[in-house]
Structure formats: structure tokens, C-alpha cells
Amino acid sequence: MEPGGDHAVADAPREKCGVVGVSLADRAAARPLYYALYALQHRGQESAGIVTHDGFQQHSHVERGLVGDAFDEDDLASLSGHTGIGHVRYPTAGSLDKSCAQPFSVSFKSGSLGLSHNGNLVNADEVRTDLEAVGHAFTSDGDTEVIAHDLARNLLEEDLVRAVKHTMNRIHGSYSLTIAHDDTVLGVRDPLGNRPLCLGELEDGYVIASESAAIDTLDGELIRDVRPGELVVLEPDGSGYDTYQLVDSGSTAHCFFEHVYFARPDSVIDDHLVYEVRRDLGAKLWEESGVEADVVMPVPDSGRAFAAGYADAANETTAAGEPRADDDDGVEFAEGLMKNRYVGRTFIMPTQDERERAVRLKLNPIRSTVEGKSVTIIDDSIVRGTTSTQLVDLVREAGAEEVHLRIGAPPIVAPCYFGIDMATRDELIAADRSVAEIREAVAADSLAYLSIDAIAETLDASRTDLCLGCVTGEYPFDVEEEATDRAVDRPSIDDVPADD
Ligand code: AMP
Numbered sequence: 001m002e003p004g005g006d007h008a009v010a011d012a013p014r015e016k017c018g019v020v021g022v023s024l025a026d027r028a029a030a031r032p033l034y035y036a037l038y039a040l041q042h043r044g045q046e047s048a049g050i051v052t053h054d055g056f057q058q059h060s061h062v063e064r065g066l067v068g069d070a071f072d073e074d075d076l077a078s079l080s081g082h083t084g085i086g087h088v089r090y091p092t093a094g095s096l097d098k099s100c101a102q103p104f105s106v107s108f109k110s111g112s113l114g115l116s117h118n119g120n121l122v123n124a125d126e127v128r129t130d131l132e133a134v135g136h137a138f139t140s141d142g143d144t145e146v147i148a149h150d151l152a153r154n155l156l157e158e159d160l161v162r163a164v165k166h167t168m169n170r171i172h173g174s175y176s177l178t179i180a181h182d183d184t185v186l187g188v189r190d191p192l193g194n195r196p197l198c199l200g201e202l203e204d205g206y207v208i209a210s211e212s213a214a215i216d217t218l219d220g221e222l223i224r225d226v227r228p229g230e231l232v233v234l235e236p237d238g239s240g241y242d243t244y245q246l247v248d249s250g251s252t253a254h255c256f257f258e259h260v261y262f263a264r265p266d267s268v269i270d271d272h273l274v275y276e277v278r279r280d281l282g283a284k285l286w287e288e289s290g291v292e293a294d295v296v297m298p299v300p301d302s303g304r305a306f307a308a309g310y311a312d313a314a315n316e317t318t319a320a321g322e323p324r325a326d327d328d329d330g331v332e333f334a335e336g337l338m339k340n341r342y343v344g345r346t347f348i349m350p351t352q353d354e355r356e357r358a359v360r361l362k363l364n365p366i367r368s369t370v371e372g373k374s375v376t377i378i379d380d381s382i383v384r385g386t387t388s389t390q391l392v393d394l395v396r397e398a399g400a401e402e403v404h405l406r407i408g409a410p411p412i413v414a415p416c417y418f419g420i421d422m423a424t425r426d427e428l429i430a431a432d433r434s435v436a437e438i439r440e441a442v443a444a445d446s447l448a449y450l451s452i453d454a455i456a457e458t459l460d461a462s463r464t465d466l467c468l469g470c471v472t473g474e475y476p477f478d479v480e481e482e483a484t485d486r487a488v489d490r491p492s493i494d495d496v497p498a499d500d
Pocket of ligand 1: 261299302303379380381382383384385386387388420421422
């Protein structure tokens with residue numbers, strides 16, 4: 001079997017999703033949840049859903065499509081109650097049908113449960129098989145339902161905190177969850193903190209969300225990130241919250257790609273403002289591999305902050321690292337590529353031909369910016385190489401004399417199993433090519449990527465605090481057929497003291 005080939009995790013939906021939960025004093029939760037989902041729309045466009053609880057019963061509305069299309073006034077009015085959770089989803093594999101849309105909700109003997117999940121479990125099949133053996137019936141092939149059933153089962157016998165702890169010890173992989181147990185809203189982050197999750201205060205309650213931009217949208221204040229292995233329980237009346245450090249793994253595996261590409265630049269993740277991270281990475285890109293050129297231009301929108309940091313650094317020092325002389329004009333930072341905002345992400349085009357067409361539809365060079373000039377194009381990442389190949393070609397056609405490419409991430413050599421929908425391994429241009437070969441393939445005059453060390457330094461982290469799976473091929477979780485970069489310790493359920 002090829003690495004990354006036919007095994008459970010590779011086939012499971014790799015969900016890049018957004019989650020949110022709110023608990024308010026005496027205001028309906030539906031509309032704030034709806035606004036928060038709008039703020040998280042970039043994390044998933046396939047379906048959107050909200051589950052609320054009015055103190056007596058649970059209400060749910062889950063629909064395919066964008067947030068703005070998934071709800072109308074009547075839907076929001078029907079979602080009564082002051083507490084609830086929400087979800088936006090974009091799966092890349094697995095079933096696209098509505099049974100996988102979230103929040104997943106279920107009613108059982110001791111109440112109702114709603115679950116929103118961002119991430120991917122590595123042992124969902126194993127847990128599902130065990131639960132099926134004791135009579136649980138599943139309606140979807142997603143791993144979120146597995147978490148819901150395991151938790152529902154534990155809740156029959158123990159209190160909420162212990163039940164969550166047992167479930168956390170049973171499931172392995174990446175998960176940031178918001179959970180509604182009747183009218184109690186919880187937030188849970190996996191023991192390595194792979195996907196982001198943060199806690200915020202509103203005027204009349206509290207919010208837990210994938211990204212702080214959602215808290216800003218609700219006029220709230222970010223309190224802090226939810227810690228890896230931590231459970232946050234919001235009071236149903238919005239008056240406060242309790243936290244429990246349920247699992248202490250002693251290390252982290254924060255996804256660096258959230259900072260590079262996925263998260264909004266205005267979000268603060270694990271104490272770092274994403275925009276500043278991207279600017280710093282851009283400056284490091286200049287220090288590591290700057291090339292003198294007339295114009296520096298970003299690939300909008302993902303390359304913007306990188307290009308700004310790169311150009312600022314380039315106007316301070318030369319590519320050789322010397323201070324610029326007073327009569328040295330340095331480089332010009334220019335918006336040389338215009339983006340058509342109405343074209344969906346190139347990624348969702350199913351064939352290579354359509355992906356290429358989509359790049360041309362999406363981006364168009366401004367001739368006067370590039371004509372007769374040496375140009376450096378800055379993007380955050382190269383995945384399949386489609387965007388870079390097309391852009392180098394377009395910019396040359398528009399009259400550029402030299403086209404250099406600088407990338408704000410290391411080469412992506414392996415798939416992501418934990419929440420970002422990258423391509424499969426054989427689609428990744430860097431999976432089996434050197435940088436020189438990639439430069440040739442995209443036909444740039446020069447190409448350089450950022451180093452892994454620059455990423456770790458900018459995030460004030462050591463390599464082993466980060467999930468670098470897509471750039472090293474070594475993962476923080478135990479993925480079948482893949483290498484791991486750490487000792488994977490999986491405590492069994494029996495290791496959890498009953499009275500702990
Ligand atoms: P590609 O054209 O396949 O090389 O993809 C690279 C472009 O897609 C870059 O402009 C990135 O900003 C963007 N990109 C990187 N990762 C992703 C992702 N997971 N989903 C969608 N787009 C992405």
C-alpha cells in the first residue's frame with residue numbers, strides 16, 4: 001500500500017471546520033451564533049448548522065450551503081433558547097450528504113446532546129466498533145457521531161466532567177469541540193491543541209469559538225485560548241464558566257498552517273495575532289532568500305501580509321543583508337494581481353483543467369505594474385502548483401521580464417489528516433520533487449520557500465510543539481502507514497481513575 005493510501009484515516013472526511021458555542025443571560029442565542037458562523041465562514045462552506053436549547057428541549061437547524069443561505073428569519077426564530085452551538089463544515093472526502101452536516105444532535109435517556117467538531121480522530125473506527133458491539137446504532141460515517149455516542153454512554157453513569165474526561169481518554173486525534181448538553185455549553189480542545197479554540201466574554205454571557213474573529217464580531221473580548229486537554233463549561237445563565245484541565249500531555253501539536261493560510265489574519269491564535277505572524281514570516285522570507293526585483297506583489301488575499309512583511313524588510317536591507325543606501329530605491333510593493341471575488345476557492349474544482357481555468361478566472365495581472373519589470377510574486381503556500389504555474393505564465397504574458405516566486409511556508413510534501421483539506425499525496429507538487437524541479441515545473445526564474453525553523457521561531461515554539469505533518473511527513477498522532485514525530489501515548493479508558 002502506498003503511504004497515505006487506503007486506510008481509515010486517509011479515507012475519512014478531513015474536516016476543516018469552524019465551531020462556536022454561546023451561553024447568554026436572557027437573549028436568544030440563535031442570532032449571535034449565526035453572526036459568529038458568518039465570521040467563521042472561511043473555515044467551511046459546505047454546510048452550516050445551529051443547535052439551541054430552551055431549558056426544556058433542543059432545537060436544531062442544519063442545512064447545506066453558506067451561512068447566509070442556510071438560515072432565514074423563520075429558522076432563526078425557531079431556534080429558541082439562550083444557549084447553543086454552531087458549526088460550518090467543509091469536508092474533502094467521505095460523504096457529502098446531510099447526515100454528516102453538523103452540529104450532530106442526539107437525544108438519549110439523560111438528556112440531549114449537540115456536538116460541533118473541528119478536526120479528525122485517528123481511532124474513530126475502533127471506538128465505533130466497540131460502541132456498535134454494545135448496541136449503539138450510527139446514522140453517519142463521520143467521527144463526530146462516534147464522540148457523541150461515547151459521551152452519551154458515559155453520561156448515563158457519571159457526571160458531565162467525568163464523562164468528558166473518559167471520552168477524551170477514549171478518542172485520539174485532533175478535536176476542538178463545542179458541545180451542548182441540554183442547556184449547558186462546553187468547549188473541549190484535544191490534549192495536543194491541534195486545532196484552535198478560544199474563550200471570550202460578551203456583555204451578557206460567554207462564547208467559545210474556533211477563532212477570536214468570531215468573538216470580535218459579537219463585540220466580545222477574547223479571554224484566552226482554551227488550553228490543550230482543557231474542558232470549559234459555560235453556566236447556562238451566562239453568568240460565568242468553569243475550567244478543568246482533564247488531560248495533561250506535556251506537549252502540544254499546534255497546526256502551523258492555521259497561521260500560514262487557514263485562519264483569518266485578524267484572529268489571535270495561541271497568543272499570536274495571525275496577521276503579525278504572516279508579516280514576520282514575510283520578513284524572514286526576505287532574510288532567508290530575498291531576491292532583488294523592481295516589484296513585490298502578493299497573491300491576493302492569502303499572500304498579502306507575507307508580501308507586506310517581505311517588502312518592508314527588503315526596503316531596510318539588501319538581499320545580501322546590507323543596510324540600503326539612501327539613493328537605493330529598494331523594491332516597490334504593488335497590488336499587481338486583481339482578484340475576482342465571485343469565484344469560489346480554486347480548490348473545489350474537481351479536475352485539473354477546471355482548476356487551471358479557475359485561477360485565470362480568479363486572478364488577472366495589472367499590466368502597468370509588471371510590464372518590463374522584474375517581479376517577485378509572494379504566496380503563502382504551494383499545494384498542487386496550479387496557482388503558481390498559471391500566475392508565472394500570466395505575469396510573463398503581461399510583460400514581466402523576470403518572475404521570481406517566494407513562498408511563506410516550507411514545501412508541502414505530505415497530506416494533512418487533521419483538519420486542513422490539502423490535496424492527496426500524489427497531487428502535491430513537492431511530494432516527490434526538489435525545489436529546483438518545482439521551479440522548473442512552474443517556470444519561474446527563481447523559487448524559494450521559507451524554512452521550518454523560521455516558522456517555529458516566529459511562533460515562539462520548538463518544532464515538537466507544532467504539527468508539521470504536511471511539511472515533514474511526520475505526524476503528532478499515530479496515523480496508520482505514516483511516520484510519527486513523537487512517542488504516541490494512548491492511555492486506555494482503564495487508566496482513568498473513576499474518582500478523578
Ligand atoms: P495550488 O494552486 O494547488 O498550488 O494551491 C496553492 C494556493 O491555494 C495558494 O494560493 C494558497 O493560498 C491556497 N491554498 C493553500 N492551502 C489551501 C487549502 N487547504 N485550501 C484551499 N486553498 C489553499
